[in-house]
Amino acid sequence: MTAKSRLAGTTAPDLTAFVREVVGRVVDPELRRPLAELGMIRDVRVTGAAAVVEVALTISTCPAADRIKADVLAAADTVEGLNEVQVVLTVMTEQERVALTSKLRDGRSRTGTPFSAQSLTRVIAVTSGKGGVGKSSVTANLAVAMAAQGIRVGIVDADVHGFSIPGLLGLIGDDGETLRPTRVEDLVLPPVGYGVKTISIGMFLPEGDTDAVVSWRGPMLHRTLDQFITDVFFGDLDVLLIDMPPGTGDVAISVGQLLPHAEVIVVTTPQCAATEVAVRSAFLARKLGQRIIGVVETMAPMHLPDGSEFAPFGTGGGNTLAERLSTNGEVVPLLGSVPFSPALRVAGDTGTPVAASDPADPAAQVFTSLATALSIRPRGLPGRRLPVSLS
């Protein structure tokens, strides 16, 4: 039943209530919940065929303000009997914000990770042996493909020294700077790109100083990751992807300690040299108790229109790596092979991931299949190793 059909022949109080109901269903783009549920529809006044809708934003600098205003306007415009709608934006009081944050936390305490082994969120770390093999492109596109399938997905960009997820997901402002998370009281809300809630060190660095993190060492990196996992408000997620830095450094150990129940996908190119180093980072994950659920090969041979193959990085690395990782009765499959794709590279450079901007591209199709496969795979304890301390 549409708003218009339902309203035929209603009285003025009914109309006000109905407008409130319709605009209350608009979803906040950051919090991903209806405005009514968030207490953001402060007032609705209808006089004749004119309505004024007052919306209380969480903070005055809310980056989603324009979008919320437009969405409320569009929703109110669907109501039969109105020919003039005005949306007035105001800001929540401190008391309202406190009430909102406590509602969002659902009474849960601030301490402790929401992504513990007991949570319903499937945590998948995406790792590689060395840099530049396409790991971040896989993480970003897989997440976008999942979001397109209605899976609630977030990314923690743990590649602190080489963060690239915000750029890949178009989370860059008009000023060229990485978007900053909105803060509501003590809640840090991750920016959302293509339906993917994302947090990255790049969102916290001083403007224009992307090198600030270069000198960070183990404890500082550990604290930062801990905060990303514990303090950032992702809400209920089905899947959390962690974009790992390449190799076996401090961050890999920290993630292993913070999320020992995480599953791991290892990304490699078809080149043998890349698979050799990938084995090392996969074995570290295993030592930390994480389970390797599969290999994704990228920059794999591309089929050309004349029927020939273009294989800039050779062939076979994905299968070789999967075989090397299948030890002690544990079978590690090759989950997918993403072909070399000029469209993927261009889309990455422009912040319009190929999985969303060109779903017919062969690489995008692999991400769609991967997203489907990973969303239906049951998350369970069998095969999970107990965490083993390295110290």
Ligand SMILES: Nc1ncnc2c1ncn2[C@@H]1O[C@H](COP(=O)(O)OP(=O)(O)OP(=O)(O)O)[C@@H](O)[C@H]1O
């Ligand atoms: N399948 C592909 N086809 C064509 N180009 C690709 C493909 N996958 C990745 N690339 C390109 O390769 C480069 C490196 O990719 P990406 O940044 O995803 O790698 P990475 O392993 O995450 O690197 P780092 O760890 O150093 O950040 C990018 O320019 C990206 O667009």
